Amino acid sequence: MTAGPFENLLVDRDGAVATITISRPKVLNALNTQTLDELRRAILDLAHDDSVRVVILTGSGEKSFVAGADINEIALQTPTSGRTHAMTGQHVFDLIETMGKPVIAAINGYALGGGCELALACTIRIAADTARLGQPEINLGIIPGYGGSQRLTRLIGRGPALEMLLTGDQISAADAYRLGLVNRVVTAANLMGETRKLAHTLASKAPVAVRYILDAVTKGIQMPLPDAQLFEATLFGLVAATEDMREGTKAFLEKRKPEFRGK
Ligand code: COA
Numbered sequence: 001m002t003a004g005p006f007e008n009l010l011v012d013r014d015g016a017v018a019t020i021t022i023s024r025p026k027v028l029n030a031l032n033t034q035t036l037d038e039l040r041r042a043i044l045d046l047a048h049d050d051s052v053r054v055v056i057l058t059g060s061g062e063k064s065f066v067a068g069a070d071i072n073e074i075a076l077q078t079p080t081s082g083r084t085h086a087m088t089g090q091h092v093f094d095l096i097e098t099m100g101k102p103v104i105a106a107i108n109g110y111a112l113g114g115g116c117e118l119a120l121a122c123t124i125r126i127a128a129d130t131a132r133l134g135q136p137e138i139n140l141g142i143i144p145g146y147g148g149s150q151r152l153t154r155l156i157g158r159g160p161a162l163e164m165l166l167t168g169d170q171i172s173a174a175d176a177y178r179l180g181l182v183n184r185v186v187t188a189a190n191l192m193g194e195t196r197k198l199a200h201t202l203a204s205k206a207p208v209a210v211r212y213i214l215d216a217v218t219k220g221i222q223m224p225l226p227d228a229q230l231f232e233a234t235l236f237g238l239v240a241a242t243e244d245m246r247e248g249t250k251a252f253l254e255k256r257k258p259e260f261r262g263k
Contacts, residue, residue: 004042008035010060011042016053016203017196018046023060028067031114033085035070040092047099050262053203053210055099056195057122058106059115062188065105065131068113074142086145089114093121093146097218100211102202106195107131107182112170117148120155123214125181126195127173128188133181134170154221156180206244207262212236 004011010021020042022029031039046052059065069089077085096103096118105111105122111133119125119133127133135152137144144152144165153161156179164171173185186194202210212235220228239245243263251258 006038006042008032009038009042011046013052014196015200016051017056017199018049018052018054019056019058020046021058021060022066025061027070028064028110029059029061029115030067030070031089031118032070032073033088036089036092040095043092043095043099047095047101053101053207053262054199055101055103056106056199057096057103057118058192058195059108062109062130064109064115065107065111066115066118067110068115068136069146071140074140082145089117089146093117096121097123098214100214101207102199102210102214104195104199104202106191107133107173108188108191110170112136113144113148114146117144117146117151119182120148120151121146124183124198126191126198127176127182127185128191129173129185130188131173131176131182131185132170133173133176134168135165136168136170138166138168152181204260206242206248206258206260208242208244209239212239 008022008024010023012019012021020039022031022035022039024030024035046055102123105119105125107119107125107127109128109131111119111131113136116133116135135144135148143149149165152164160179173182176182177185216232216235220231223231244260247260248258
């Protein structure tokens with residue numbers, strides 16, 4: 001199991017689905033250095049645990065997913081420590097993006113600054129209708145440092161990303177949906193139920209193929225199209241080595257549900 005105990009995270013398991021809840025209620029789940037490090041350790045553990053197929057990330061309480069990096073720490077940063085801080089956060093969020101398993105952000109409230117960036121590093125974002133998203137760094141005289149200026153732009157495009165980054169305004173869950181920043185919006189009461197339902201659906205899919213789709217999309221988007229297509233073809237070939245491919249195709253032909261084992 002996971003390398004807990006953690007002070008600022010809860011890690012729960014429900015079959016193949018693990019849920020990480022970021023819990024610093026006094027500061028609306030803001031990410032300080034310790035919490036980022038706990039998140040790094042939890043993600044690495046879940047990445048290496050073959051019995052985990054999908055991860056849900058959420059915030060404790062009803063008000064906030066994550067209200068950003070901890071401003072108490074930001075206020076003290078120097079050019080050198082600021083750069084290190086940003087690189088550390090980028091490393092942790094890169095681990096989330098590349099852990100090889102879908103990570104679903106259940107955005108239960110404020111996802112601001114580092115909170116929005118955390119959601120951006122996830123595979124799929126589901127927002128409660130009460131959620132508020134934004135990159136308010138500009139209002140503190142800083143800029144995003146956990147990859148937000150890059151992932152936001154790649155996800156929603158340059159115009160809307162620049163507007164969010166330069167105004168620092170919070171947007172509603174409905175507007176985030178219109179911009180393609182979240183995949184869907186559900187009522188706050190249904191957030192965890194809907195998220196778990198999707199998580200269990202994804203957990204039933206062939207894990208190696210899931211990993212290759214994640215690789216094909218997240219790595220492929222950074223490559224020129226011919227290279228990305230060659231990468232896709234190589235993964236397509238590789239997946240033919242799996243028992244799950246044999247099981248999936250055989251189950252279809254035998255008109256039954258496949259049972260994927262991740263082999
Ligand atoms: N870092 C550190 N502390 C934070 C925080 C953060 N990112 N976000 C909220 N908090 C703290 C507040 O300072 C406050 O502490 P206090 O009770 O000791 O005064 C507590 O969390 C509750 O926040 P508060 O501002 O009173 O709640 P609110 O409902 O009035 O406003 C927000 C909620 C999210 C709009 C507001 O807290 C906010 O703007 N937070 C900062 C968001 C931000 O700029 N994030 C990017 C950081 S780089």
